[in-house]
Every structure is written in structure tokens, then in C-alpha cells.
Amino acid sequence: MNTLYTLMDTLRSIIHTSETAITDIRKQHFWKTAFHIKELIFYFTQLFNNCSTLLNQQSISLLNSYLGKMLDAQNIPDYVLLGDILDLELLPCLYELQASVLAELEFPYENYFSQNTQALKQSGKAGEQLCRLLETHDFSNPDKTVYQPEPSGIGAFTLKKNFSGGSIYFHSNKNPWMEGYHFAESYAEEGIFHYAIIGLGLGYHALFMFLKDRRYRITVLEPDLNIIGLAMQMVDFSYALTEERFQIIYSPSLSELDSLVKESDCKVLIHYPTMQSMENHAVKNVLTEYFLQMSSVEEQLQSLSENFYYNIRRNDLPADSLKSRISGKPVVYLGGGPGSETHLPEIIKYKELHPDTITICAGKIYRMLLSQNFVPDYVIITDAKPSLAWQLRDLPQTAAELLYLSTASNSAVDTFCGKKYIFFQKDFAESEDFAKEHSLLLFETGGSVSTAAIDFALRMGCSTLITTGLDLAYPEKKSHAFGISGNISDTHHYISEKDIHGNKILTTATFLSYRKWIEKRLIKSGIECINLTDGLAIKGMKNLEHLDYSSI
Structure with a gap:
């Protein structure tokens, strides 16, 4: 050499x-x-x-x-x-x-294809099948306009994928080894020994997870054969591929994902750049939904526990106690989307016609509703971040009362002036244990304040649920009601869907995941639900541009 x-x-x-x-x-x-x-x-x-x-x-x-x-x-x-x-x-x-x-040195510096494919042949039947696919596909000169290998600062390769209007880097341009090391340090979990990783990239994250613990079994699912071929050329996998506990599976539709998610002893991890670079929107949306749930819990776990610790020591009444007040009555929920501003006059008129209506608003628009002389019955917050406190800071005490998730920002709960009720969520162990011990209801949050509000209203037994500001999209490229946030400008990473009128509208994978959750939740509700919006239609709801007062 x-x-x-x-x-x-x-x-x-x-x-x-x-x-x-x-x-x-x-x-x-x-x-x-x-x-x-x-x-x-x-x-x-x-x-x-x-x-x-x-x-x-x-x-x-x-x-x-x-x-x-x-x-x-x-x-x-x-x-x-x-x-x-x-x-x-x-x-x-x-x-x-x-x-x-x-x-x-002449770039590229190294080519490991031969030794990696040899290791694949020795790794079993699945490895032999993948090896045949690789050897019959021409990887000698992949399309440089799409796949662009580049040297990193340490000399290891990184990879850029170009597509119409942009590009995605799969690994650090400085030290992709260190990036892989941090991936393994971040996601390794005590007592879990099988890790399924969606997305190979050039494999640094998978290899460092493999090296993290000799008991770990690593299964990598990669939907792009071109990526596998490039990885086999640029990174030495031979020492891992010869062991039974490391496997790379070519899976164009990621069909194996369902069974892996259901394995109780398997933790599914997603390589974010792989997900971002996917051209199959159906698969990408499923992965995005899972990644949002996974990363939200992983990143906020300490904040969730800390908030829970302080919130339960307030000894506020549980939100369960409101059931007799809400049951059998119509509930209107005002979310943070543009629809809450557009349709506020209709909501005010509806409440005049139905004085027993219970109104709930997202914390984000409470301040703006007060500026319009509209006081909701309840304000709901779920986010764990301390920055949530700005939504409620320096506001006068009104008749509105606070509904807060057990793990919601402790500082935001402190800030609110008025009566407060706590509610407990599923899928957070401390919350589940506390609710079980005190015979309290458990609520499904769905990942957002709006999904949590919907579950709350349905679980409280409302007679009708009307939502607005639940646009799940950007009507006229607006992101929020009352100018809380500016209009979107760079539309490249948004998804085009049809609004309730059949016209194209921009949305995101996150919004689509919320819609899917709401639609699934409504199947078992048996309650009339109306979505007052110019955004996305939600199955299980009457999606209306304007309220028909004669029929409700």
C-alpha cells in the first residue's frame, strides 16, 4: 500500500x-x-x-x-x-x-467492494442473495448527478444525494466516525440487545452501534440498492458482516418494519438523512410519524420527568372531575391554525345560539383570543418545553381555566393565573402508575396539543365536537392564526395535498401523522364531529367551510 x-x-x-x-x-x-x-x-x-x-x-x-x-x-x-x-x-x-x-491522494481513496461482498457470501443465505444483487448491478460509475461521494475532514467518506431543488448529506463533512459514535451513545438502551436501523447511508452509525456492545444484534433495512452499493465500496464492513449479529437487508418497501416494531425486545432506530432523502412519500410519511414519536420521547425524557415531579405536587384537581360539567354538551376546540382567526365570528355566533357550549383553546392563541374579547372556558397545554411559558405570561386572570398535561412545562403552569386541572397520559410510565394508583383516567395525547384536546373532549363525553384552527396545512401559506408566526416562504420540504375544496395545499409529514391519528381516534368515538377549516379534510368529521347553524 x-x-x-x-x-x-x-x-x-x-x-x-x-x-x-x-x-x-x-x-x-x-x-x-x-x-x-x-x-x-x-x-x-x-x-x-x-x-x-x-x-x-x-x-x-x-x-x-x-x-x-x-x-x-x-x-x-x-x-x-x-x-x-x-x-x-x-x-x-x-x-x-x-x-x-x-x-x-487520488479520490476516491479506497474501495472495499471485493472484501465486503466476500464477507456477505460467507454470512449466510440472505447475505448471498444481497451479494448477487450487488454483483449484477453496475456500481462502477453511479449517477454523479444523484449520488455524490465526498471526502470528510478525517479522510472517511461522506455522501450527498442530489434531487430536484436541493440535496441531503448523509454524514458529517468533518468526522463521520464521531457522528456514528454519538448515534450509538445516544440510542443504546440498557436491557435492549436487538436494534433495527432504518437507513444504511455509508453505515457509520450502524457499525458503531455494532461495536458498542458485543451482545448487540444489528439489523439494517435499506430501501435503496444504490446506497448499499456505495457503502460496500467506501466503508469496510467485512469485520461486521462475518458475524451473525450484523445484517444488512435490501428492502425497497421496508416491509420488514412492521414485524420489527412488534418485537418487544427490539428497538427501531431511524437514520434521519435516509428518511429525509426518500422519494416514496407513503413510506417516508410512516417513518416520519414514528421518528417524531421516538425522538420526542428520547429528547424530552428528562424534562418530562422533571415537569411531572413538580406538577403532581401542586395537588390540583384531576381533569376527570370536569366530566359532569362537559358530558352531554357541545365542545368547540380552537387550535393554533389560521382557521381559528378566520372562523372566530362563527364560533362566537354558535356559542350565542348554544350557551351551554364548552370552548377549549390551545395555549398558543389564548392571548390573541383575549385581544378579540373572547374568553374560552379552558386553555389546554401539553408541551414540556420551558419556552411554553410565553403563551401565558403577563395575562390577566379571567374565567378561563387551565387544562395541563402531567408532563407539561412546569414554568408555564406556574405562569397561568386561574384555576388549573391536571390530566394524565398513556405511554409515560410515571403518569400511568400515578393514574392507576389514584384511579384516574388516562388520556391519549397523539403527539400534539390539538390531538390531546380532541381525546379530552371525546373522553369527557361531549355531545358534539367542533374544531377550528385544526387546518393541518397552510391555507394561503399561513402557519398560524392571528399572525403568531409568519407565512411560509421556502416550500421545498413541504408536501402537496388537496384541501376540502379539492385545491392543492401545502402540508407536512407531521401534520399528516396527526391527521392519521385523529382519524383512527374518531373511529371509536360515536360522536358527531365537525371540522371548520379551509385546510385538510379529516375522515370521520364533517369538513365544512362555514357552519350551518340550522343543522346543528
Whole structure:
């Protein structure tokens, strides 16, 4: 092998090990740090023994001085200093050296296709079938206008996929190895040993999950054979493919996903860039729905638990106690969409005709409704983020009362002036346990304040449910009622659907997932539901542009 390639490989290993060490130092994982320093000494020894003729004396002296500083800091021990030496001195020098090496090499630098396909052949029947597909497909010169491999800062490949009007990067342009490391650190879960990953990309995230724990079994589903072919060329999978616990499956429709989701001991993970680059909108929408649910829980778990801890200590009445007040009465829900502004006069007239109507609004538009001299009976909030408090801050106390999810922002609940009721949700263990212990109802949230409000109204036994501001789209490119947010301008990542009039309207995969949830929830309701909107139609509801007062 050309010694320049050896130098590139060695520098790549030193860079990645240094960045991993920095991460562990910041976490105060010093046992791991000591192991990484031993690795660095080994790689530096390789560098000086095998590649010194390719480095100038100034570079060798500089690297030696950094190595000495690192060992001195470790001996003190001063791990803060050690991390800074790695981060502020060694890494910039290494990246500069690697850039100069890469400039002298012909791109692409490596091709692992032969050894990877050989490993596939030895991995069993499924591997042999995939190998035959790969060997009969021409990957020698993929369409560069669509798939564009690029070198990253450490010399490993990244991949860009171009499509009409834009492009998607699958991996970091700086250090895709580190990105894979963080993926594994983020999603590995105690007691779970089977991980199904949707999306291969070039495989760094899958390989680092494989390396994370020798007990882990990794199943990768990839719908694009071109991606698998490029990955087989650019990344060495041979050490993983020869083990039974690592498998890559070519699955154009991701048909295996349903069975994997149902496996109690399997955690399904989604490689986000793969999902974003999909051209099959039906599959993409399903994955987006799942990813939103998964990431929401993963990212907010600490906030959810913290909010729950403080919220239950308020000893507010449970929302269950409102059933006698709401049961048998019409409920109007005003969401944050543009329809709440457009149709507010109709809602006011409806309430005049039906004085027993219960009105519930999303927290986001409460302030604006007050500015229109409309006071709802209830304001509902579900979001865990502290920033939610702005919706309710500096508002006068009115007759409106607050409905808040047990995990809703504690600071927002604090901010509200008025009576408050707490409700408990399914699929959050602490909430389920508390509700069971106190014989309370459990509500389905559906992932948004509007879906939670719908479930609440139905579970309370309303006679009729009327919704507005539940547009689930962008009528006239408006995102919210009352100018809360501006109009959308960049429409590239939006989905075109038909509104209730049959005209094209922009929406998102998130909105479509909410619609699907609502439609499923309404099947078992048996309650008349009316959606007053200029946006998407919802099955199970009468979708109207205007209220017909004579019939309701």
C-alpha cells in the first residue's frame, strides 16, 4: 500500500481517538480516557515508525511536543487541561496535516467492494442473495448527478444525494466516525440487545452501534440498492458482516418494519438523512410519524420527568372531575391554525345560539383570543418545553381555566393565573402508575396539543365536537392564526395535498401523522364531529367551510 494511504489511516485513527477522548473527559469518564490515551500512544508510535519520512521535521517536533504535554497533564492528573490540549492544540494540527495528505491522494481513496461482498457470501443465505444483487448491478460509475461521494475532514467518506431543488448529506463533512459514535451513545438502551436501523447511508452509525456492545444484534433495512452499493465500496464492513449479529437487508418497501416494531425486545432506530432523502412519500410519511414519536420521547425524557415531579405536587384537581360539567354538551376546540382567526365570528355566533357550549383553546392563541374579547372556558397545554411559558405570561386572570398535561412545562403552569386541572397520559410510565394508583383516567395525547384536546373532549363525553384552527396545512401559506408566526416562504420540504375544496395545499409529514391519528381516534368515538377549516379534510368529521347553524 502507498505509504500516503498508511499516513491517512493513522491520522484518521488519531483524530477520532482524540475526539472520543475529549467527549469522555467532558463526561468525567476518566477510566475510558486512560484507555484512549493508551490508544493514542499506540497510534503515535505507528505514525513515527511507519510514516516519519512523509512528515517534515517541524510537524514531527510539534506532534512530539503535544504528546509530551498530554502525558504530563495525565500524570498530574489534570483532565481539564488534557482535554484542552487535545481540543485546542492537537486536533487543529492533525486536521491540517490530514488535509495536506488528502490533497495528494487520488479520490476516491479506497474501495472495499471485493472484501465486503466476500464477507456477505460467507454470512449466510440472505447475505448471498444481497451479494448477487450487488454483483449484477453496475456500481462502477453511479449517477454523479444523484449520488455524490465526498471526502470528510478525517479522510472517511461522506455522501450527498442530489434531487430536484436541493440535496441531503448523509454524514458529517468533518468526522463521520464521531457522528456514528454519538448515534450509538445516544440510542443504546440498557436491557435492549436487538436494534433495527432504518437507513444504511455509508453505515457509520450502524457499525458503531455494532461495536458498542458485543451482545448487540444489528439489523439494517435499506430501501435503496444504490446506497448499499456505495457503502460496500467506501466503508469496510467485512469485520461486521462475518458475524451473525450484523445484517444488512435490501428492502425497497421496508416491509420488514412492521414485524420489527412488534418485537418487544427490539428497538427501531431511524437514520434521519435516509428518511429525509426518500422519494416514496407513503413510506417516508410512516417513518416520519414514528421518528417524531421516538425522538420526542428520547429528547424530552428528562424534562418530562422533571415537569411531572413538580406538577403532581401542586395537588390540583384531576381533569376527570370536569366530566359532569362537559358530558352531554357541545365542545368547540380552537387550535393554533389560521382557521381559528378566520372562523372566530362563527364560533362566537354558535356559542350565542348554544350557551351551554364548552370552548377549549390551545395555549398558543389564548392571548390573541383575549385581544378579540373572547374568553374560552379552558386553555389546554401539553408541551414540556420551558419556552411554553410565553403563551401565558403577563395575562390577566379571567374565567378561563387551565387544562395541563402531567408532563407539561412546569414554568408555564406556574405562569397561568386561574384555576388549573391536571390530566394524565398513556405511554409515560410515571403518569400511568400515578393514574392507576389514584384511579384516574388516562388520556391519549397523539403527539400534539390539538390531538390531546380532541381525546379530552371525546373522553369527557361531549355531545358534539367542533374544531377550528385544526387546518393541518397552510391555507394561503399561513402557519398560524392571528399572525403568531409568519407565512411560509421556502416550500421545498413541504408536501402537496388537496384541501376540502379539492385545491392543492401545502402540508407536512407531521401534520399528516396527526391527521392519521385523529382519524383512527374518531373511529371509536360515536360522536358527531365537525371540522371548520379551509385546510385538510379529516375522515370521520364533517369538513365544512362555514357552519350551518340550522343543522346543528
